[in-house]
Amino acid sequence: MKILRVEELASIKRSIETGTEEQLEVVKKIIADIRAGGDAALREYTEKFDRVLLSSFTVTENEFTEAYHQVEERFVSIVREAAENIRSFHEKQLRPSWMTTEENGTILGQKITPLDSVGVYVPGGTAAYPSSVLMNVIPAKVAGVKRIVMVSPSDAEGKLPPAVLVAAKEAGVEEIYKVGGAQAIAALAYGTESIASVDKITGPGNIYVALAKREVFGDVDIDMIAGPSEIAVLADETARADEIAADLLSQAEHDVRACSVLVTPSIRLAEEVALEVHKQLEVLPRKEIAARSIEDYGVIYVTNTIEEAVDTVNSLAPEHLEVITENAMELLGKIRHAGAIFIGRYSSEPVGDYFAGPNHVLPTNGTARFSSPLNVDDFQKKSSVIIYSEKALKENGAKIAEFARMEGLEAHARAVEIRLKND
Amino acid sequence: MKILRVEELASIKRSIETGTEEQLEVVKKIIADIRAGGDAALREYTEKFDRVLLSSFTVTENEFTEAYHQVEERFVSIVREAAENIRSFHEKQLRPSWMTTEENGTILGQKITPLDSVGVYVPGGTAAYPSSVLMNVIPAKVAGVKRIVMVSPSDAEGKLPPAVLVAAKEAGVEEIYKVGGAQAIAALAYGTESIASVDKITGPGNIYVALAKREVFGDVDIDMIAGPSEIAVLADETARADEIAADLLSQAEHDVRACSVLVTPSIRLAEEVALEVHKQLEVLPRKEIAARSIEDYGVIYVTNTIEEAVDTVNSLAPEHLEVITENAMELLGKIRHAGAIFIGRYSSEPVGDYFAGPNHVLPTNGTARFSSPLNVDDFQKKSSVIIYSEKALKENGAKIAEFARMEGLEAHARAVEIRLKND
Numbered sequence: 001m002k003i004l005r006v007e008e009l010a011s012i013k014r015s016i017e018t019g020t021e022e023q024l025e026v027v028k029k030i031i032a033d034i035r036a037g038g039d040a041a042l043r044e045y046t047e048k049f050d051r052v053l054l055s056s057f058t059v060t061e062n063e064f065t066e067a068y069h070q071v072e073e074r075f076v077s078i079v080r081e082a083a084e085n086i087r088s089f090h091e092k093q094l095r096p097s098w099m100t101t102e103e104n105g106t107i108l109g110q111k112i113t114p115l116d117s118v119g120v121y122v123p124g125g126t127a128a129y130p131s132s133v134l135m136n137v138i139p140a141k142v143a144g145v146k147r148i149v150m151v152s153p154s155d156a157e158g159k160l161p162p163a164v165l166v167a168a169k170e171a172g173v174e175e176i177y178k179v180g181g182a183q184a185i186a187a188l189a190y191g192t193e194s195i196a197s198v199d200k201i202t203g204p205g206n207i208y209v210a211l212a213k214r215e216v217f218g219d220v221d222i223d224m225i226a227g228p229s230e231i232a233v234l235a236d237e238t239a240r241a242d243e244i245a246a247d248l249l250s251q252a253e254h255d256v257r258a259c260s261v262l263v264t265p266s267i268r269l270a271e272e273v274a275l276e277v278h279k280q281l282e283v284l285p286r287k288e289i290a291a292r293s294i295e296d297y298g299v300i301y302v303t304n305t306i307e308e309a310v311d312t313v314n315s316l317a318p319e320h321l322e323v324i325t326e327n328a329m330e331l332l333g334k335i336r337h338a339g340a341i342f343i344g345r346y347s348s349e350p351v352g353d354y355f356a357g358p359n360h361v362l363p364t365n366g367t368a369r370f371s372s373p374l375n376v377d378d379f380q381k382k383s384s385v386i387i388y389s390e391k392a393l394k395e396n397g398a399k400i401a402e403f404a405r406m407e408g409l410e411a412h413a414r415a416v417e418i419r420l421k422n423d
Numbered sequence: 424m425k426i427l428r429v430e431e432l433a434s435i436k437r438s439i440e441t442g443t444e445e446q447l448e449v450v451k452k453i454i455a456d457i458r459a460g461g462d463a464a465l466r467e468y469t470e471k472f473d474r475v476l477l478s479s480f481t482v483t484e485n486e487f488t489e490a491y492h493q494v495e496e497r498f499v500s501i502v503r504e505a506a507e508n509i510r511s512f513h514e515k516q517l518r519p520s521w522m523t524t525e526e527n528g529t530i531l532g533q534k535i536t537p538l539d540s541v542g543v544y545v546p547g548g549t550a551a552y553p554s555s556v557l558m559n560v561i562p563a564k565v566a567g568v569k570r571i572v573m574v575s576p577s578d579a580e581g582k583l584p585p586a587v588l589v590a591a592k593e594a595g596v597e598e599i600y601k602v603g604g605a606q607a608i609a610a611l612a613y614g615t616e617s618i619a620s621v622d623k624i625t626g627p628g629n630i631y632v633a634l635a636k637r638e639v640f641g642d643v644d645i646d647m648i649a650g651p652s653e654i655a656v657l658a659d660e661t662a663r664a665d666e667i668a669a670d671l672l673s674q675a676e677h678d679v680r681a682c683s684v685l686v687t688p689s690i691r692l693a694e695e696v697a698l699e700v701h702k703q704l705e706v707l708p709r710k711e712i713a714a715r716s717i718e719d720y721g722v723i724y725v726t727n728t729i730e731e732a733v734d735t736v737n738s739l740a741p742e743h744l745e746v747i748t749e750n751a752m753e754l755l756g757k758i759r760h761a762g763a764i765f766i767g768r769y770s771s772e773p774v775g776d777y778f779a780g781p782n783h784v785l786p787t788n789g790t791a792r793f794s795s796p797l798n799v800d801d802f803q804k805k806s807s808v809i810i811y812s813e814k815a816l817k818e819n820g821a822k823i824a825e826f827a828r829m830e831g832l833e834a835h836a837r838a839v840e841i842r843l844k845n846d
Contacts, residue, residue: 016641075829078822089531092523100515108512108780113759115793127831163829199793218439221793240845246838253834285833332808336536340807347811348842350835354826355819357531358807370538370622370644372805382795384763384781385755388770396778399501403777406498406586408550410708411676412773415669419771422663 034186067165089357105389114144119188121203124153130167137171143379153180185212227365232318245276457609490588512780528812537567542611544626547576553590560594566802576603608635650788655741668699
């Protein structure tokens with residue numbers, strides 16, 4: 001792992017995978033076909049891509065029961081506890097609608113309403129990610145979304161991974177369809193005979209899923225298109241090198257394009273972490289992925305002071321930030337840009353991936369400068385409420401009309417004045 | 424204005440202007456040129472498109488002073504009062520960062536931080552829209568954004584409209600550049616020698632501005648790309664036809680593609696409003712625009728009941744909704760989808776455009792199903808905070824490691840376990 005002076009700081013931004021023209025054409029055709037052909041087209045694409053001919057897309061109550069038999073009881077209880085923690089953290093984000101009254105009788109406010117329906121995409125393939133189910137579904141559930149639909153491609157036997165089904169059930173999803181890829185996104189956005197359309201689609205997926213989400217955006221809402229994962233660790237000489245190295249590697253094992261960075265004023269720590277990373281790397285099952293990630297995107301920056309280290313992580317705006325320093329709590333106020341901030345040596349990043357409660361869907365690629373973790377607000381929207389009183393219109397009507405005329409909008413002025421005239 | 428039975432209900436969605444391939448190529452070239460050429464390229468494009476050669480892009484203190492001399496004192500005081508109302512409404516949206524403590528010593532929370540910098544685009548051309556300045560700048564200011572930059576193309580004498588400068592000053596903008604079009608968006612997104620880049624760009628503009636905003640999205644955040652404006656009025660026989668007609672026309676005068684809809688169970692009101700619209704239309708300065716809008720997108724839907732009328736407006740999800748019925752307040756709870764809801768006959772829609780306080784930047788084209796008016800949250804972001812205690816890690820570390828292994832992520836498990844082992 002290379003050690004650089006902070007003066008050599010580079011952005012952690014990596015180019016977002018935008019797909020090829022050819023991939024985009026494929027996605028556009030799939031979407032058009034699903035819109036035109038509904039269930040029949042969806043069945044055909046599912047046969048083609050997932051190699052399974054489904055008579056029904058729906059996951060049945062029996063399949064849920066079977067899933068619970070296939071996983072360990074202890075796993076169910078861990079999922080249940082994690083779900084409860086996630087639920088509890090997201091419930092604290094709930095805001096009420098509010099109103100304010102003025103002396104002249106006017107009432108203004110914001111009415112907060114959950115979305116009617118949300119679709120959650122869960123990727124298929126060899127690995128099953130039940131944590132992703134919990135993190136996408138629970139905020140929507142807490143927000144009050146009535147209809148939460150999950151889609152995920154099945155295996156060639158028409159089965160979904162039991163861990164995913166258990167997580168879905170524990171999160172409160174009742175409606176699951178065994179479809180994936182761009183065809184699933186199209187079905188969620190525009191509906192088919194058996195799948196009613198939704199208002200928003202969230203969840204990660206491959207490049208075809210990402211392209212399809214971009215295509216349907218506007219007709220429905222989508223969450224962010226996430227880039228590869230990243231971690232920055234801000235540490236001083238009080239931190240343990242082996243623990244930091246383990247955290248850097250936990251990020252690196254995700255993806256060859258994941259980015260792991262340590263920022264420290266301690267050259268001794270820098271050198272120890274570099275050694276530890278290579279030592280621990282040797283005995284990792286996902287060694288090849290992690291090694292390439294560390295080689296291409298892993299850096300240790302050495303700063304002159306702790307303040308300079310804080311400035312550095314702010315300029316990186318990392319998805320995950322660990323602060324393992326003597327005065328970590330004091331630094332919290334100075335950290336402006338990070339998706340999730342982990343304070344102290346017991347707050348290892350995987351604690352947030354699975355269990356603590358905050359969401360693991362976080363802004364990547366420096367977008368923590370202006371974006372937030374997935375949260376309850378993402379599943380609600382606001383409507384302004386204006387209840388203008390007779391007195392208020394009589395006091396202010398002439399001013400409003402004058403403002404409108406200033407902008408050349410005569411009909412706006414007259415809409416106000418006709419009420420003053422009628423009274 | 425045509426009168427239809429509600430069974431003939433059509434969506435208010437109109438195709439969003441996406442521009443031509445040629446326009447997109449122009450925009451891409453402009454952005455590349457600004458990134459490569461900085462101020463010099465910006466100066467050249469400004470000369471080409473705005474027909475003015477600027478030695479400096481900056482609006483000076485003298486120009487502000489001059490602007491205040493050029494507008495009526497009464498206008499300044501109206502702008503000031505409007506700004507105060509907008510500020511007051513948006514201040515009520517502010518949320519604190521929060522933390523929650525658990526028995527085992529763990530602290531979790533959300534840290535809410537304003538964006539560092541925001542750019543507001545204000546269109547040029549014949550009409551000046553000071554209200555747009557107030558509505559875009561004030562929420563950012565209230566959110567705590569330190570640096571708010573405004574850009575707007577000047578006239579051939581290098582001047583901006585005095586009303587726009589006055590609104591900017593009253594809203595608290597200090598930094599204004601006389602640049603517009605795709606070149607201004609590129610300058611805001613990537614910076615030039617004289618204009619530092621920003622984190623988010625908001626504000627309306629022509630198709631080149633909209634395309635440029637789409638292009639830079641991801642590198643910076645943007646607000647929504649708004650479609651043409653729309654209003655739905657939900658009224659019963661207690662409403663006055665002339666007032667409703669005036670409100671429908673205030674929307675129609677914006678744009679030939681604006682959409683004005685009345686939904687009512689009263690066939691008498693429907694007929695009276697249709698007559699009134701045509702009567703009032705005859706004497707409107709922007710008659711041609713409003714007439715085309717009413718002809719192409721104006722409809723009166725007659726329902727069987729007031730409940731059916733509520734369902735109808737929910738399915739339209741209009742940008743603006745007026746409710747002028749006997750029991751308007753009782754209906755508020757049933758309205759799920761609308762950008763802004765105006766209750767009662769004194770809440771004419773222009774009241775919200777200029778003066779009452781809520782934002783006039785609202786979701787159009789049915790996106791009120793999942794989007795909100797521009798608000799303080801749009802200028803802040805959240806960071807999750809996780810301060811996991813030693814006790815919590817000892818209680819839960821094994822579960823977290825097991826969850827990670829379930830997902831095949833061994834390095835995640837080890838990052839947790841190394842701490843348990845070290846202690």
